Amino acid sequence: MTKELGWNLDNSYARLPKAFxxxxxxxxxxxxxxxxxxxxxAASLGLNGEALKSEDxxxxxxxxxxxxxxxxxxxxxxxxxFGYFNMLGDGRAVLLGExxxxxxxxxxxxLKGPGRTPYSRGGDGRAALGPMLRxxxxxxxMHGLGIPTTRSLAVVTTGESVIRETALPGAxxxxxxxxxxxxxxxxxxxxxxTTEDLQTLADYTLKRHFPDVxxxxxxxxSLLQEVVKRQARLISQWQLVxxxxxxxxxxxxxxxxxxxxxxxxxxxxxxxxxxxxxSIDREGRYAYGNQPPIGGWNLARFAESxxxxxxxxxxxxxxxxxxAISEFPKLYQHHWLSGMRTKLGLFTEEAEDQSLVEDLxxxxxKHRADYTNTFRALTFDKLExxxxxxxxxxxxxxxxxQARLGRQDxxxxxxxxxxxxxxxxxxxxNHRVEEALEAANNGDYSVMERLIDVLSRPFAHxxxxxxxxxxxxxxxxxxxxxxGT
Ligand code: AMP
Ligand code: MG
Numbered sequence: 001m002t003k004e005l006g007w008n009l010d011n012s013y014a015r016l017p018k019a020f021x022x023x024x025x026x027x028x029x030x031x032x033x034x035x036x037x038x039x040x041x042a043a044s045l046g047l048n049g050e051a052l053k054s055e056d057x058x059x060x061x062x063x064x065x066x067x068x069x070x071x072x073x074x075x076x077x078x079x080x081x082f083g084y085f086n087m088l089g090d091g092r093a094v095l096l097g098e099x100x101x102x103x104x105x106x107x108x109x110x111l112k113g114p115g116r117t118p119y120s121r122g123g124d125g126r127a128a129l130g131p132m133l134r135x136x137x138x139x140x141x142m143h144g145l146g147i148p149t150t151r152s153l154a155v156v157t158t159g160e161s162v163i164r165e166t167a168l169p170g171a172x173x174x175x176x177x178x179x180x181x182x183x184x185x186x187x188x189x190x191x192x193x194t195t196e197d198l199q200t201l202a203d204y205t206l207k208r209h210f211p212d213v214x215x216x217x218x219x220x221x222s223l224l225q226e227v228v229k230r231q232a233r234l235i236s237q238w239q240l241v242x243x244x245x246x247x248x249x250x251x252x253x254x255x256x257x258x259x260x261x262x263x264x265x266x267x268x269x270x271x272x273x274x275x276x277x278x279s280i281d282r283e284g285r286y287a288y289g290n291q292p293p294i295g296g297w298n299l300a301r302f303a304e305s306x307x308x309x310x311x312x313x314x315x316x317x318x319x320x321x322x323x324a325i326s327e328f329p330k331l332y333q334h335h336w337l338s339g340m341r342t343k344l345g346l347f348t349e350e351a352e353d354q355s356l357v358e359d360l361x362x363x364x365x366k367h368r369a370d371y372t373n374t375f376r377a378l379t380f381d382k383l384e385x386x387x388x389x390x391x392x393x394x395x396x397x398x399x400x401x402q403a404r405l406g407r408q409d410x411x412x413x414x415x416x417x418x419x420x421x422x423x424x425x426x427x428x429x430n431h432r433v434e435e436a437l438e439a440a441n442n443g444d445y446s447v448m449e450r451l452i453d454v455l456s457r458p459f460a461h462x463x464x465x466x467x468x469x470x471x472x473x474x475x476x477x478x479x480x481x482x483x484g485t
Contacts, residue, residue, distance in 0.1 A: 005057055006047035009069035009097035009109070013179075016204060017197050020189070024074040026063025026094045027115030027125070029170070031159030034058045035129075035445055036136060036452075038153050041176065045153075046102040052154075061154045061174050063094065063114040070097040070109075074117035078191060079184035079251025080301055082285055087192070088184060088251050089119025092127060095180065106208070108180050109153070113172040128168040129157055130437050131482075133448060135173055135262040137436065141428040141455040142259055147237045148230075149259040150177040169441070178258055181205055183302045184251030190305035202309055209256050220309040224324045228299055230257025232328050235295040236335035240343065241424060242268035242371040244288045246278040246481060253298045264481035267427045269471060271364040271371040277430075277481040292336075296328045342422040343375050344401065345415030348408045356404060359397055363388055370471055375423040379416070380461075424458035425465045430479045431472035 013021065034053060042049040051057050059065035066072060074090035081088075094114045098106045112135075113127030136152035143149050158170040181201075189198040206214045206223055213222035234257050238245065245252070246264035254260045264278035273289025281287070286294060303321035311317035340357045341349070364374055367388040374388065383389040383398075405415055428451070436448035454468050 004048060005051045005060070005067065006042075006045070007060075007067040007069065008046060008100045009067060010100055010106070011069075011071040011073070011095070011097040012106070012204070012208070013075070013095065013098070013108075014071040014073055017193070017200060019076065019193050019197055020185070020201065021073040021075050021095075022118050023072070024090075024094050024117045025066065025072050026111055026172075028064045029062050029158035029160055029172070032058055032062030032064065032156045032172075033159065034061065034154060034156050035171075035440070036133070036155045036448070038140070038151070041151050041153055044101065045099050045107060045176065047099070058156060060096075061111070061156045062158065062172060063111050067096065072096050074119055075180055075185070076119065076188055076192075077182055077184040077251055078188040079182070079249050080187075080298070081249045081251070082281075085187070087188070090117055091120040091123050092117075092125045093175075099176075108175075108177045110175045110177065110180060111172050112175050113158075113170070124162060126158075126160075126162045126170050127172065128162050128164060129155070129171040130168065130441060131263070132171040132173040133437055133440055134433060135175075137433055137448065137452055137455070138262045138265060138428050139175075139259070140452055141458070142243070144456045144458050145237075145241055145424055145427075147241070147243070147259060148234055148257050150175050150254075152176070177254070177260065178256035179208060179254070180260075181209075181255040182251050182260075183253045183255070183298055183305070184249075185255070186302055186305040187250060190308070195308055198305075199309060202306065205255055218310070218320075220306055221320055221324065224303055224306055224310070224321065225327070227255055227257070227302060228324055228328050229331060231295050231299060232331035233257065233335050234259065235292055236332055236339055238291060239288075239336055240339040240422075241427060242271075242288070244268060244275060244277060244286070245291065246276075246281065246286055247483065248286050248291065248294045248298065250298045250301050253295075253302075263483040266430050266433075266479065266481050267372075269370050269372075269429070270368045271361060271374070272368075273365070277479055279480045279482055292329070292332050295332070296325065299328055300325050339422070342418055344378070345405060345419045346408065347410045347414070347418065350404065350407070352404075356397075356400060360401075363391070363394055363397065367391065372424060372427050373469060373471070375419075376425055376469065379419040379423045420461055421459055425461050426454055426458050426468045428455055429468065429472070432468060 039049045060067050072094050076089045079088050093112045096109045099109050116125035132155050139149050139152050153174040153176050155173050160170045161167040162170040189201045210226045216222040252261040266277040268275045275288045276284045303325050307317045310320045369388040436451045439447035
């Protein structure tokens with residue numbers, strides 16, 4: 001049966017020292033029902049989508065049956081949550097194993113919401129339908145935008161209720177990830193493991209994610225440098241599309257460079273660096289404009305956890321770590337500015353480009369311009385319907401930009417194509433996500449399916465997308481997101 005379904009599971013993580021996990025079976029649920037399934041992702045993993053959608057197949061996504069080769073476990077990790085260090089771990093997740101794909105890749109298959117684990121503390125280890133569908137929609141939208149992310153393979157409802165403020169339908173998400181190694185995994189090893197445990201974890205990580213630097217003279221320094229590079233690129237990609245993660249705790253930062261943990265995340269509408277959606281982020285620690293420095297802060301915590309491996313002399317280890325970390329703002333800035341150039345159709349580099357971008361952003365903030373739609377309007381030269389476009393300062397800026405475009409050899413059509421490829425027409429707008437979730441909660445999944453379909457091709461720029469580009473009706477209540485635990 002397992003073979004027919006396409007499962008080809010290993011669990012290399014289960015071969016790490018015992019301190020890193022606890023064997024844990026999912027707790028079976030009453031009457032699972034598949035409500036959404038990712039056919040394209042299943043196919044790329046070598047899974048048999050049709051068979052998995054059968055009653056037998058669904059039992060795996062519900063945690064009621066363990067496929068052959070799986071060794072289910074809950075991972076131990078720690079993390080700085082809003083700056084405070086805690087012991088954490090998978091409190092509502094179980095790693096089934098790693099799917100070995102036909103192309104030779106290895107992906108974690110994790111159930112989110114399968115019941116209590118030793119790391120659950122006071123929680124029930126369960127998840128509600130709304131937040132699991134929200135993760136499905138936004139993670140798949142991020143994938144469509146070309147941003148490294150964990151993926152969503154399936155959501156099942158459990159037939160059981162979970163008690164939050166009220167009783168909600170329970171659900172389990174099957175998450176697919178390059179791995180679930182986090183900055184917090186290393187913090188856990190550094191604080192509660194032996195030096196040998198830490199070294200084993202670092203070597204495992206190098207083999208799994210950074211084989212190119214495994215043989216380097218100081219491979220642990222290379223590990224740090226590579227993670228810095230990946231995160232600098234990732235966070236620049238978030239900024240370029242206006243994605244706000246919402247809870248950039250160190251346990252929610254991957255080593256692989258994938259976006260993970262879609263809790264209170266949301267996309268910015270009006271351009272404002274102070275934008276915060278999460279109800280628990282009262283001080284704006286994880287505001288849009290703070291994401292790059294917080295990325296640097298988290299990486300400093302990662303570097304600290306590696307100190308004992310970087311050099312026998314701890315002063316020298318600190319020096320190496322600081323040097324590696326100091327690259328982050330430079331790399332981030334480089335990626336961000338390169339990305340902004342493409343958003344403005346620029347192929348070449350000029351010293352004034354940064355101020356060209358910053359002046360535009362400044363005007364967008366002042367005139368409360370929608371971030372995505374401003375760049376879309378520039379792409380199609382449809383400068384209407386926004387206060388910004390009627391201002392003299394924008395006209396002046398526009399002339400500057402046109403002159404700048406004129407100083408490169410590439411023809412106008414190439415710039416235009418570059419902009420189409422760099423500026424999404426659609427993002428998961430908050431009101432659209434809410435609308436889809438509300439319909440799903442009432443048993444109608446068609447609204448969500450259509451939304452996911454549109455979000456899978458954000459750079460298509462076709463008329464069917466137009467409905468998804470409009471802004472919500474003005475509301476006097478700011479949009480608020482929740483962790484969804
Ligand atoms: P998150 O906000 O998803 O990053 O979760 C932070 C920590 O809380 C992780 O260790 C989770 O496993 C744990 N957690 C979140 N929700 C629950 C829940 N319903 N039951 C038990 N643990 C949970
Ligand atoms: Mg988390």
